[in-house]
Amino acid sequence: MTNSPRRLDLRNGRVELSHGAGGRAMAQLIEQLFVRHFDNQWLAAQTDGASLPLPGAAERIVMATDCHVVSPLFFPGGDIGSLAVHGTVNDVAMAGGRPQWLSAGFILEEGFPLADLERIVVSMATAAQVAGVVIVTGDTKVVERGKCDGVFINTTGVGVAVPGVNLDPANIRPGDAIIVSGTLGDHGMAIMSQRENLSFETALRSDSAALNGLVEAMLAAVPGVHALRDPTRGGLAAVLNEFARAAGCGMSVREAAIPLRPEVTAACELLGLDPLYVANEGKLVAVCAPADAPRLLDAMRAHPLGRDASLIGHALADERCFVEMETAFGGRRMIDWLSGEQLPRIC
């Protein structure tokens, strides 16, 4: 038994919601269809963005893309517009780039209110300004009523690579420290509570935010960070399993060290969800040498988006690439890939 996906049925199979959920089925689809046919080193690396050499220049540029299909379009703490900016800015930052430019591609459903579209566009403009990026090119398509769901937005980001930084998760070594930048599951549970019409004493809000400033501060403090990733679809569990596979090692985390808001824990219990699999849009997971961990934590905690940063565990030698958790009661359990479609259209 190893931590790797099964074969896709390319003859008779059909697309399932799980193929977009950030878990094992998505990894299958990406590897056995896209990586296989597009066949190049950048896709094969399976990072959040590609770091590309400019002919004749010393700089590298970083490129990342994200389609946004979140439902509902407006939610506490954000909307599809701010999310579309944050998601791609974060992917460029996680791949070691300073995000500078975004493209925006809109697929609009006939009949969608222009007032809602303007609200989304204003939200994108504000999010871009806060993140320090410019939306330089775009495209708009309209499909007939019933052929999409209001608005889908693709954003693609380009930035210049921070010199000397290498964030390939293959860098991860046994003993490395695993750090999360703050509370987990806030985005996913804000969306779910909106969908399910749940109300709690403290309102659940998405954590959607641009992390490029936090990453800048982290790389200034510890240029040798081994890997960064934002735990979106599939949550922390997906990131730890991706890291484990890429590095060929195991991961061990302590449940008690994982920051969770009480209202997120409560909502997860009510809906039967595990917060480790729930999407975040303003958090990151960093892996660094154990000696660098205190400095990295200090730099993170000094930034508003890293105040609750926590060292949650470490990498370890394990050929099976398993991810394990030491529970609050002292037991151990496997953190496997998400295997179903837990939360469709969360981003």
Place this chain on the structure above:
Amino acid sequence: MTNSPRRLDLRNGRVELSHGAGGRAMAQLIEQLFVRHFDNQWLAAQTDGASLPLPGAAERIVMATDCHVVSPLFFPGGDIGSLAVHGTVNDVAMAGGRPQWLSAGFILEEGFPLADLERIVVSMATAAQVAGVVIVTGDTKVVERGKCDGVFINTTGVGVAVPGVNLDPANIRPGDAIIVSGTLGDHGMAIMSQRENLSFETALRSDSAALNGLVEAMLAAVPGVHALRDPTRGGLAAVLNEFARAAGCGMSVREAAIPLRPEVTAACELLGLDPLYVANEGKLVAVCAPADAPRLLDAMRAHPLGRDASLIGHALADERCFVEMETAFGGRRMIDWLSGEQLPRIC
């Protein structure tokens, strides 16, 4: 009366198919919503792609994006996969860039056959290889059955700007020559004949192709080309009106000089369409100084994708920015922006 769009009803209006059709309504939406709120020089230029200065480097990079929602997904001469590569490669080339890297963002409908998806992915991979670009990063989202229409694909392209080239249509001067690279309307009529189940003695095929090689040859022959654009949605009529507005001049073309396949003319007559408004995916419109026109035409005709290049008219002084055509019978008619949704989901 001037050649400029009316006001959008942002309070009570709704998205209409015409907002995506490449005509006047689309120009309205882009200017009054996207350009206004995103507010920057690149979007304001309303070119097919943005030419961006890299900090600390002499090079500029060019970035362009396109969402593809074509229906049907497979058509004579191509499919949504090859189209997604060609569309974006061409936009980068029209903005003066040598396309190098593409991102690919997929929105998939639950239940879509994996075999069809693989066919599309293989077609993208082949088109990318022929065009000399690499698909370096991607994203996959899945939406519930009935929430999209099979597959939508966003591609975003990045390339390095060809040094010394400036393709801003504001460069266009009265007297400039207007050249098209070949027959018009082939893509749109191939899609329409598939939709309407028309059959002709000669099958209609899309002209979908990557034009970066042709553009390379053109810029080598005439580096001072004033403007380039591929007449996709809205056809030649849209490009001429966009150029006229950007340059603040008029345009005059001769019907007899516009290359059209007889089967396209026949299909247009049957369906009541005007070929000047029909989409192309492997053609371009170039504007250059009159003295450069013979050299540019020679370079184009020497390339397989420019064999049928034709000088169709010229720019002229006209504050109203009108586009006129001298008909085959010696009369004159206005070529206005497309005002309805003539051909939804053509690309």
